[in-house]
Amino acid sequence: MSCIFCQIAQHEVSANIVHEDDHVIVFNDLFPQAPVHMLIIPKTHYSTLNDIPPEDTTVFSLMHRVAAKLAHDRGFADKGYRLTLNCNRDGGQSVYHVHMHLLAGRPLLWPPG
Numbered sequence: 001m002s003c004i005f006c007q008i009a010q011h012e013v014s015a016n017i018v019h020e021d022d023h024v025i026v027f028n029d030l031f032p033q034a035p036v037h038m039l040i041i042p043k044t045h046y047s048t049l050n051d052i053p054p055e056d057t058t059v060f061s062l063m064h065r066v067a068a069k070l071a072h073d074r075g076f077a078d079k080g081y082r083l084t085l086n087c088n089r090d091g092g093q094s095v096y097h098v099h100m101h102l103l104a105g106r107p108l109l110w111p112p113g
């Protein structure tokens with residue numbers, strides 16, 4: 001499979017993994033946009049948000065739960081963090097495997113870009 005995130009999830013490509021369970025894997029972004037910048041991906045491959053079938057009602061709740069736990073465990077939950085999902089080229093998606101950005105460690109401005 002040519003999807004780099006699938007290769008990371010299958011441990012075929014190394015990454016700085018910070019969390020893994022049966023459903024999601026989390027690793028540090030290679031090009032961080034904040035002091036904390038992790039990517040949370042489902043182990044199941046979906047190219048874009050548009051490709052997640054309506055019957056899969058768990059993918060976002062699993063990703064969100066892991067993000068909230070990481071924020072709490074690493075001490076930035078109360079100060080604040082941002083979760084971002086990009087979809088397709090105009091939405092800023094560059095890797096076509098659904099992923100959630102977890103950003104923290106500095107004030108995050110709005111609008112984002």
